Amino acid sequence: MMRSMYSGVSGLKTHQTKMDVIGNNIANVNTVGFKSSSVTFSEIMYQNLSGASGPNALTGTGGVNAKQIGLGVTTGSTSVNITGPGASQTTGRAFDIKLNDTNSATSFFIVSNGSGTQFTRAGSFYVDGAGNLCMTSTGYNVMGWQVDPTTGDIRKDTVSALRVMSEKNMTSAPEATVNGRCEGVLDKNSTDVTSEAGQAMNLSFYDALGYSYVAKFAIKETNRDTGEYTVELTDILDSTNKSILDQTKYDSVTGTYDPDYLGDIFGAVKSQTKTYTPRAGWTTVDAANNIFEYNATYYRYDAAAGNLVEVADNGGGNYVQVPGGTTKTLAEAFGVSPYATGITMTNGVVTANVSGANYTLKFNPDDGVFDYIGATGQDNVFLNLKDTLGGNFENIDIDFTGTKWFDNGGSSTIGMDKGDVDGKTGTGKKSGDMIGVFVDTNGKIYGSYDNGNTILLGQIAVAQFANAMGLEKVGDNCYTTTLNSGEFDGIGVDITAGGGTMSTGMLEMSNVDLSSEFTEMITTQRGFQANSRIITVSDTLLEELINLKR
Known part of the structure; x- marks a missing residue:
């Protein structure tokens, strides 16, 4: 009993x-x-x-x-x-992470309480004041692998605390633009290509320090019937709209740069014959004798001096030079480039040989398809900034294969943009500020920046054990190893190695x-x-x- x-x-x-x-x-x-x-x-x-x-x-x-x-x-x-999975609870928080295991392995997040390593399935994390990824319930640091500063890839050695918002991660380094593209339709009936200024195009780009600039180009008609045009560089401006080109090479009256100087930056220097008529404000009085009036003052072209001298009507249209009178240059009166040669004036019209820094842009007149830029078989040209301006600039390779020569109702859509034809390669970027952090399915942590960059910041490692049921519960949703669970090697594994994944924005609930x-x-x-x-x-x-x- x-x-x-x-x-x-x-x-x-x-x-x-x-x-x-x-x-x-x-x-x-x-x-x-x-x-x-x-x-x-x-x-x-x-x-x-x-x-x-x-x-x-x-x-x-x-x-x-x-x-x-x-x-x-x-x-x-x-x-x-x-090994029994719990239900998924959607939270929408970027650092709520659920471990998705296969039947062959059960994974655990690795956390540190400051004195030792523990393991957990509770993936509710946050970024603390020091920028470390931590458990929301205990503040334990989440452990993982760091980025190798040399290669930019994950270095899978000893796990350490993941500091995803350190000072070095808050900004993204700028990049210089190295590629550009010209795309769109050039309409042969457009009046812009026949104007003095030509069809304007702007290429925005960055230097290696992230400063922005605009290179200004112009397309001008050469031969409409054969589909030939020229592409010229006219100026390069900084973010304050100030030219960065050598101003000693610039003529403020005609608004043009020395073609030899521009030729070093863009295009081969080419010579062409050009005619000029009087500029606004100037009136032709006697074309046969090259007499002009400006602000009630008469001027006559002096071929020997190469400019206009003040004259007075001595009666009956007999104009004589005024001793000590004013003079005007051909640049002021006609806009003739100071770099022009072979200048002559006949019947009030100036003819001169003018050099220009440009490339020939050629289309097939039969189907309007791009033919070449510069020379037969050539698809791209260079803006030689590093070679000529130096500093933090890089040379920019500009691709023209995206241009077309079609009827677009007399209006052209042709223009330039930074980046290669894929729209991504070589665009260049300004310095970027971090705007967000996200974790992908294999635990890699990325930072997003307002310059479009996405940078790898680290990777969450996981631990797997031969006998996960042998782990010891120590409270706070954490486990420690025992003699019968298997040891943790201090390195961890990539969750994808066992076919598992991580899901963000959700948590694993109780099973x-x-x-x-x-x-x-x-x-x-x-x-x-x-x-x-x-x-x-x-x-x-x-x-x-x-x-x-x-």
Whole structure:
């Protein structure tokens, strides 16, 4: 009777232990990353009343089994359902991360509490005041791999705290523009290409320090019938709209640069014959004798001096030079470049040989398709900034294959933009400020910047164990290794190595199954109740035994 009573006591204790586990499971039904536990019972050792005997051939009797009485029950084990995934909860937060495992491996985030390494499935993280990625519940640092400053790739050696918002990560370095493209339709009926200024095009670009500039170009018609034009560089302006070209090479009256100087920057220097008529404000008085009037003053072209001298009408249209009178240059009166040669004036019109820095832009007159730029078979030309201006500039390769020569209602859409034909390569960038951070499916952390850059900042590593169920729970949704779980090597693994992924904007919830827990709770309650009856009945038997002496 004493044995039965103590067996009942052991049954009460073990069922109470199971109830404790069930209670803990149910209490954590909404705990992020919680893994439910279960209890198995084991019988206690047996007391042998007599041992077993074997068959006796001499007496012809059989063997007798041993007589054993069990001494109760004990807790055999508690196991954690570590591999059972919890449901996904969508949060929308960039640093809420859920681990998606395959059947072959269970992954854990690696965190540090300052004195040791622990592991967790709870992926609710945030960036603290020092810029470190941490657990929101405990502040433990999330561990991972850093970026190799030499290669820019992840260096998968010892894990360390992921500082995703350090001072060096808050900005993105600028890049110089090295590619440009000219695209769009050039309409041969456009009046812009036949004007003095030509069809204007601007190319925005950056130097290596991220400063912005605009190179100004003009397209002018050469031969409409054969689809030939010239592309000229007219100026380069900084962000304050100030020219960065050598102003000693600039003539402010005609608004032109020395063609030899521009030729070093863009295009070959070419000579062409050009005619000039009087500029606005000037009136032709006597074309045959090259007499002009400006602000009520008469001027005559002096071929020997190469300019206009003040004259007065001495009667009957007989103009004589005024001693000590004013003079005007051909640049002021006609806009003739000071770099022009072979200047002549006939019947009030100036003819001169003018050099220009330009490239020939040629289209196929039959189908309007781009033919070449500069020379036959050539698709691109260079803006030689580094070679001529030096400093932080880089030469820019400009591709013209995207240009067309079509009817567009007399209006041209042709223009320039930075970057190669893919729109991405060699665009150049200003210095960028961080505007966001995101984590991809393999745990790599990237920073986004307002200059369009995306920079790798680090990678979240995970730990995997030979026996994940052997990990020890230490509270705060964390685990530590034990002798039966396997050791952590200090390096970790890439989650994709086992076919797993990370999902951002969601968390793994508890894997507690309430239906199972309530069922287990009912059977546990009945088991506890039955064991209590053992003690009650045993007590009744003892009472009857005591009553024998009456």
